[in-house]
Amino acid sequence: xxxxxxQSPARRALLTLVLWAGFWxxxxxxxxxxxxxxxxxxLYSGGIGGAGIFAAAxxxxxxxxxxxxxxxxxxRRNDAEFLSRERFPALFALVEDVAQRVGTRLPIKVYLxxxxxxxxxxxxxxxxxxxEAIVGVGFPLxxxxxxxxxxSVLAHExxxxxxxxxxxxxxxxxxxxxxxxxxxSLEDSAFFLDVPFRLYGQLFLRxxxxxxxxxxxxxxxxxARTCGPEATAQALHKAHVLAPLWSAYxxxxxxxxxxxxxxxxxxxxxxxxxRERPWRAQIQHDIDEEARRPPSPWDSHPPFDERLRSxxxxxxxxGEPLPLKELETGGCLxxxxxxxxxxxxxxxxxxxxxxxxLRWEELxxxxxxxxxxxxxxxxxxDPRRTPLSALPELLREGPRLWDRVREQGLDILSxxxxxxxxxxxxxxxxxxxxxxxxxxxDLRPGQQLRLQHEGHFVEPASVVDWxxxxxxxxxxxxxxxxxxxxL
Amino acid sequence: xxxxxxxxxxxxxxxxxxxxxxxxxRAVEQGDPFRLYRALRWARWLGRLRSHREAIDALLxxxxxxxxxxxxxxxxxxxxxxxxxxxxxxxxDSHDGTHIATHxxxxxxxxxxxxxxxxxxxxxxxxxxLSRSWALFARVxxxxxxxLWSRALALGVMALVAFGAVQTFRDSRQDKSAQAGPLLEQSxxxxxxxxxxxxxxxxxxxxxxxx
Numbered sequence: 001x002x003x004x005x006x007q008s009p010a011r012r013a014l015l016t017l018v019l020w021a022g023f024w025x026x027x028x029x030x031x032x033x034x035x036x037x038x039x040x041x042x043l044y045s046g047g048i049g050g051a052g053i054f055a056a057a058x059x060x061x062x063x064x065x066x067x068x069x070x071x072x073x074x075x076r077r078n079d080a081e082f083l084s085r086e087r088f089p090a091l092f093a094l095v096e097d098v099a100q101r102v103g104t105r106l107p108i109k110v111y112l113x114x115x116x117x118x119x120x121x122x123x124x125x126x127x128x129x130x131x132e133a134i135v136g137v138g139f140p141l142x143x144x145x146x147x148x149x150x151x152s153v154l155a156h157e158x159x160x161x162x163x164x165x166x167x168x169x170x171x172x173x174x175x176x177x178x179x180x181x182x183x184x185s186l187e188d189s190a191f192f193l194d195v196p197f198r199l200y201g202q203l204f205l206r207x208x209x210x211x212x213x214x215x216x217x218x219x220x221x222x223x224a225r226t227c228g229p230e231a232t233a234q235a236l237h238k239a240h241v242l243a244p245l246w247s248a249y250x251x252x253x254x255x256x257x258x259x260x261x262x263x264x265x266x267x268x269x270x271x272x273x274x275r276e277r278p279w280r281a282q283i284q285h286d287i288d289e290e291a292r293r294p295p296s297p298w299d300s301h302p303p304f305d306e307r308l309r310s311x312x313x314x315x316x317x318x319g320e321p322l323p324l325k326e327l328e329t330g331g332c333l334x335x336x337x338x339x340x341x342x343x344x345x346x347x348x349x350x351x352x353x354x355x356x357x358l359r360w361e362e363l364x365x366x367x368x369x370x371x372x373x374x375x376x377x378x379x380x381x382d383p384r385r386t387p388l389s390a391l392p393e394l395l396r397e398g399p400r401l402w403d404r405v406r407e408q409g410l411d412i413l414s415x416x417x418x419x420x421x422x423x424x425x426x427x428x429x430x431x432x433x434x435x436x437x438x439x440x441x442d443l444r445p446g447q448q449l450r451l452q453h454e455g456h457f458v459e460p461a462s463v464v465d466w467x468x469x470x471x472x473x474x475x476x477x478x479x480x481x482x483x484x485x486x487l
Numbered sequence: 488x489x490x491x492x493x494x495x496x497x498x499x500x501x502x503x504x505x506x507x508x509x510x511x512x513r514a515v516e517q518g519d520p521f522r523l524y525r526a527l528r529w530a531r532w533l534g535r536l537r538s539h540r541e542a543i544d545a546l547l548x549x550x551x552x553x554x555x556x557x558x559x560x561x562x563x564x565x566x567x568x569x570x571x572x573x574x575x576x577x578x579x580d581s582h583d584g585t586h587i588a589t590h591x592x593x594x595x596x597x598x599x600x601x602x603x604x605x606x607x608x609x610x611x612x613x614x615x616x617l618s619r620s621w622a623l624f625a626r627v628x629x630x631x632x633x634x635l636w637s638r639a640l641a642l643g644v645m646a647l648v649a650f651g652a653v654q655t656f657r658d659s660r661q662d663k664s665a666q667a668g669p670l671l672e673q674s675x676x677x678x679x680x681x682x683x684x685x686x687x688x689x690x691x692x693x694x695x696x697x698x
Binding site for chain 2: 033034036037040041043044045049050051052054055058184191192289293403408409410411412413414415416417420
């Protein structure tokens with residue numbers, strides 16, 4: 001906690017203002033330098049020449065790139081739906097209690113996010129005369145944290161308000177947005193006009209990232225003073241360890257199902273996801289990538305170990321068991337009326353239209369396989385017409401198979417990418433072909449689809465993989481497929 | 488661990504071994520396919536990644552792999568033969584009938600002056616030699632020659648602007664010294680410094696110190 005300089009808020013504010021002003025000074029400087037050429041030519045050289053015309057065109061281009069984008073900001077404002085105080089009185093009581101302890105005296109709106117995260121922002125109305133704090137709390141946090149740990153997360157967020165970070169936030173956001181817009185507009189100018197803004201953007205991200213990391217440490221310190229360092233460290237630890245797992249589960253397993261207008265028990269699925277290992281290769285890859293991501297000078301948050309150490313805790317140790325006690329006991333889901341009510345709320349907030357409720361065990365048979373069959377039936381890989389023994393031959397086709405069966409559209413895949421997609425397609429085809437022969441699908445979160453028939457389990461992805469890697473010869477495969485045909 | 492915000496490694500898995508080159512790695516991590524194309528091109532020209540030469544050539548021969556979404560429709564149209572149009576018919580795809588065309592500023596309808604970009608396009612159904620319509624699908628990097636041409640032109644224009652600016656700056660200084668000249672002559676007459684040598688020395692000194 002000692003790493004946070006008590007004088008730093010004023011310095012951070014000054015630095016942010018300097019960076020904001022620096023961008024506009026840079027823009028004005030570039031425009032002025034370009035405008036000066038035709039003006040000076042007309043004053044001192046007797047008329048505007050080619051240099052003046054090009055410089056004037058450059059100045060107009062830069063001015064156009066620097067124009068404020070008010071319309072975009074206005075459109076984005078009222079997208080979110082907030083939780084109602086009447087429906088969730090316990091949650092609002094907790095939020096307001098923490099806000100009071102930290103010293104925030106603003107009206108508060110609560111927003112439900114779908115990630116393992118929390119945030120705070122200030123909504124200003126009537127030219128800043130009326131202000132409301134909007135606190136976003138991730139749905140999974142209610143299941144993963146205890147009430148005290150959630151309070152520390154809220155205290156951290158209100159700490160940003162108490163520390164004045166939210167006053168600076170809009171300046172940082174606007175400057176970042178302006179730089180990004182300018183670079184985006186100028187990158188096609190072909191005359192290197194984007195170069196100064198690109199370089200300034202890198203400087204800005206580096207410096208504002210350092211400012212932001214200081215703000216995070218200060219907010220952590222305030223949360224620890226308000227709710228205790230133990231709860232704050234525990235909340236950080238759980239969010240750090242479980243966020244990549246939730247994200248992988250949500251994006252690889254839950255969202256693709258929800259997009260098919262199906263409602264599944266989210267938290268039950270997440271518990272099953274955490275129990276079943278090893279995960280599919282793509283999921284494992286994403287989780288590893290997130291876990292091993294090196295710190296960057298542009299990060300808005302300090303590295304996890306540094307945050308823990310600033311709270312007087314040791315860093316994370318490799319191989320520690322996952323902190324799942326709250327997930328098993330229900331965490332603080334009672335703030336949302338219990339697990340069922342919380343999931344009801346999640347689907348109300350995050351989905352549109354009517355959904356069909358299904359259990360995870362039903363998905364393979366009622367959703368996944370029918371969709372694969374619908375996709376393949378009548379095409380070049382019709383599971384009814386293509387014999388199981390054709391798999392080695394289809395695999396040998398490689399990228400040509402993808403070209404043969406892909407839907408109409410722009411071809412932007414390399415040969416290796418086509419080969420990978422062709423293999424995935426063959427996995428789906430094998431699953432559908434086995435289902436045609438009486439196999440029943442078994443889909444578990446995080447796992448490959450497997451099918452079973454009278455106690456025989458087959459994982460189509462593994463069969464295809466064995467053939468590719470030579471674990472099975474083509475003869476062995478054909479012998480296996482003829483056995484399957486006889487079942 | 489390689490960051491891949493734009494999914495370039497999924498689109499082109501062959502890039503994984505090429506990421507040993509810092510330029511290629513940086514382009515992948517920035518998620519910029521055009522920068523990636525240029526990084527590969529420079530790696531090829533500078534003789535880096537020698538052991539992957541064939542793979543690089545194969546990738547560079549397919550600019551569609553480096554496609555980016557459209558940001559808006561490019562301006563197309565000519566007035567008295569001058570304007571902008573799409574020229575060229577590179578990398579045709581018989582599957583979907585598309586090809587890559589370069590967006591040029593042109594003179595006399597078809598003489599390319601300045602390449603502005605390259606696009607995956609398909610000719611519209613009602614296209615004739617006099618009236619052409621296009622369906623545009625994506626932006627792709629410029630081919631090597633148009634890119635070199637556009638960079639050379641851009642550098643030329645920058646040099647022209649810089650030269651013009653320097654010339655104008657010198658003109659402005661001469662103008663100020665010209666304005667200072669009569670005053671100097673008047674003061675020299677008042678102080679009796681009529682000799683040429685003294686006059687020119689003071690005049691140069693004033694010109695040098697004029698801000």
